Amino acid sequence: MTQLLKDSYGRAIRDLRVSLTDRCNFRCFYCLPHGEPPIAPKEQMLSYEEIEYVCDIFVSLGIEKIRLTGGEPMMRRDIETIIEKLAALKPSLHDLALTTNGYFLPDRAQGLKEAGLDRITISLDSLKQDVFRRMTGVNVLDRVLEGISSAKRARLDPIKINAVIVRGHNDDEVADFAAFAREHDVKMRFIEFMPLDSGHEWSRRDVVSGREIFQKINERFPLIPLNGARGSETSARYRFADGASGEIGIIAPVTEPFCGACSRIRLTADGQIRTCLFSTIEHSLRDVVRSRATRAEIIEFIESVVMKKEARHYINDPDFRPPSRTMSFIGG
Ligand code: SAM
Ligand code: SF4
Numbered sequence: 001m002t003q004l005l006k007d008s009y010g011r012a013i014r015d016l017r018v019s020l021t022d023r024c025n026f027r028c029f030y031c032l033p034h035g036e037p038p039i040a041p042k043e044q045m046l047s048y049e050e051i052e053y054v055c056d057i058f059v060s061l062g063i064e065k066i067r068l069t070g071g072e073p074m075m076r077r078d079i080e081t082i083i084e085k086l087a088a089l090k091p092s093l094h095d096l097a098l099t100t101n102g103y104f105l106p107d108r109a110q111g112l113k114e115a116g117l118d119r120i121t122i123s124l125d126s127l128k129q130d131v132f133r134r135m136t137g138v139n140v141l142d143r144v145l146e147g148i149s150s151a152k153r154a155r156l157d158p159i160k161i162n163a164v165i166v167r168g169h170n171d172d173e174v175a176d177f178a179a180f181a182r183e184h185d186v187k188m189r190f191i192e193f194m195p196l197d198s199g200h201e202w203s204r205r206d207v208v209s210g211r212e213i214f215q216k217i218n219e220r221f222p223l224i225p226l227n228g229a230r231g232s233e234t235s236a237r238y239r240f241a242d243g244a245s246g247e248i249g250i251i252a253p254v255t256e257p258f259c260g261a262c263s264r265i266r267l268t269a270d271g272q273i274r275t276c277l278f279s280t281i282e283h284s285l286r287d288v289v290r291s292r293a294t295r296a297e298i299i300e301f302i303e304s305v306v307m308k309k310e311a312r313h314y315i316n317d318p319d320f321r322p323p324s325r326t327m328s329f330i331g332g
Pocket of ligand 1: 024030031069070071072073099100101102121122123162163164191192193194195196197327328331
C-alpha cells in the first residue's frame with residue numbers, strides 16, 4: 001500500500017517538480033535578466049542516478065506526477081537517460097512531463113518521446129519577433145515555433161504553451177494567443193508575472209491579472225469554464241464556446257492565490273527540497289542521500305520536510321520579501 005505524503009494542513013502531496021539545471025540559454029527578463037549567476041560546481045548537482053533514486057522514493061510515497069524543469073532542462077546532456085529512468089516508475093507514476101523553452105525541440109522532440117516522456121509544456125511569450133526577442137533576450141521565435149511543430153509530430157500531447165503576461169510587453173497579444181490555441185489545437189496557459197525574477201525588478205504595476213486576461217479573451221472568443229471546482233490544479237481552464245479546438249488556462253497566483261489546494265513540492269538541481277515557490281528555507285535531500293542514510297531514513301526526512309510546507313505564499317502581505325533563489329534555480 002502506498003504511504004501518502006501529507007503536510008500539516010492535511011494537503012496530499014502528489015506533484016513533484018524536479019529542476020535539472022540552473023543553466024539557461026535564454027535571458028527572459030522576468031526570470032534571468034542579467035544572465036546566469038555563478039554556476040554551482042558539478043559535484044553539488046544531483047547525478048541522474050541520484051535523481052532516479054530519490055524519484056523512486058517519492059513515487060513510493062504517493063507522488064503521481066513529475067515535471068522536469070529548470071533553468072532550461074534540455075541543456076542537460078543526460079536528459080533522455082533521466083526520462084528513460086523515470087518512465088520506468090510508471091504506472092505508479094501517472095504522468096511524466098517537461099517544461100522547456102523549446103529551443104532544442106526541432107531536433108530532439110522525437111527522442112524525448114521515445115525515452116518515455118508523456119507531455120510537454122513549451123514557453124512562448126510572444127508571436128511577434130521583436131517582442132519575443134525583447135522578452136527572452138534571444139531572437140529565435142521561428143525556431144521555438146518549429147519546436148512546437150516537432151513536439152506535435154512526436155505526439156507529446158496534449159501540448160501546453162506557457163506565456164507570462166507582462167504589462168506593456170505582451171498584454172496586447174492575449175487574444176492572439178487564444179487564436180493560436182484554436183488554430184494549433186494546443187492548451188494555452190497564461191501566467192501572472194510573479195516576483196521571482198533574478199533582477200528583483202518585479203512590480204505589481206506590471207502584473208496583468210487573471211481576470212483581465214480572461215476578459216481580453218472572452219471578448220473575442222467567448223469561453224466556457226471546464227473546471228469550476230478545480231482541486232489542486234493551478235489553472236482555471238476554459239474551452240471555446242463555439243466548439244473550436246484548443247483550451248485556455250489562466251494561472252493567477254498573485255491575484256487569486258490557490259495555496260489552499262496546493263499538492264506540489266520542488267527539488268532543485270542541487271538536491272534541495274523546496275516546499276513552496278516562495279520558501280525562504282530549503283532542505284538538503286542531497287546531503288541526506290549522500291550521508292549513506294537508509295531508504296527508511298530518507299523517507300523519514302522527506303516526511304518531516306513536507307510537514308513544514310507553508311500554509312500559503314505572502315506575495316500580497318506588506319512585508320513580503322521574494323526568495324533569494326529565483327525561478328531559474330527553483331524550477332518553474
Ligand atoms: N526554461 C524552461 C522554460 O522557460 O519553459 C523551464 C523553466 S522556466 C523557470 C518555467 C516556467 O516559469 C516558464 O514557463 C516561465 O515562463 C515561467 N516563469 C519564469 N519566471 C517567471 C516569473 N517571474 N513569473 C511567472 N512565471 C515565470
Ligand atoms: Fe530560461 Fe526558462 Fe528562465 Fe526563460 S523562463 S530565462 S527560458 S529558465
